[in-house]
Amino acid sequence: xxxxxxxxxxxxxxxxxxxxxxxxxxxxxxxxxxxxxxxxxxxxxxxxxxxxxxxxxxxxxxxxxxxxxxxxxxxxxxxxxxxxxxxxxxxxxxxxxxxxxxxxxxxxxxxxxxxxxxxxxxxxxxxxxxxxxxxxxxxxxxxxxxxxxxxxxxxxxxxxxxxxxxxxxxxxxx
Numbered sequence: 255x256x257x258x259x260x261x262x263x264x265x266x267x268x269x270x271x272x273x274x275x276x277x278x279x280x281x282x283x284x285x286x287x288x289x290x291x292x293x294x295x296x297x298x299x300x301x302x303x304x305x306x307x308x309x310x311x312x313x314x315x316x317x318x319x320x321x322x323x324x325x326x327x328x329x330x331x332x333x334x335x336x337x338x339x340x341x342x343x344x345x346x347x348x349x350x351x352x353x354x355x356x357x358x359x360x361x362x363x364x365x366x367x368x369x370x371x372x373x374x375x376x377x378x379x380x381x382x383x384x385x386x387x388x389x390x391x392x393x394x395x396x397x398x399x400x401x402x403x404x405x406x407x408x409x410x411x412x413x414x415x416x417x418x419x420x421x422x423x424x425x426x427x428x
Contacts, residue, residue: 324380334405336398342387343369343401349382349409356382356409363408364388367396 335346347360357376364371364386374386390396 332406332409334402334409336401336405338398342372342389343396343398345384345386345388345401345405347382347384347386347405347409357384359408359411360384360386360405363404364401367401367404368392369396369401 332349333347337344337346347356349356361371368391369388370391372387372389374384376382376384388401
């Protein structure tokens with residue numbers, strides 16, 4: 255009888271052990287925490303993806319507004335501004351159309367007037383713009399109007415070959 259009781263107890267313990275294994279708190283906690291971590295990671299990735307998509311949409315809207323504004327901006331066809339500061343002439347040129355050959359013709363006009371370009375910056379992305387600082391060679395007397403008309407002539411000659419733009423002139427002395 256004692257052996258029967260021992261075998262029954264052992265059998266019931268095995269059955270109890272089998273019943274407890276799937277609901278074992280240690281194994282469930284470990285398995286559950288892994289699942290929770292994976293779900294949390296997926297949720298964070300989803301939130302980050304939504305944030306990036308929202309930012310991308312906002313940037314597209316800003317870009318489209320920028321291009322719309324660029325289409326509606328009234329930029330003068332051509333503008334030349336010459337200022338004299340001390341012995342230097344600051345020449346600012348802007349044209350509504352691009353063209354690298356304009357730079358060459360403007361620099362040739364400076365050379366014909368006897369001007370040395372000390373510093374220049376040129377941009378040709380949406381329109382042609384140039385700012386140059388020029389100094390007269392030697393003691394040549396060159397005036398603002400002479401420089402303005404020479405630059406306009408250089409641009410006009412190039413413009414007539416391309417599309418014949420009209421010009422706006424602004425002059426100033428500082």
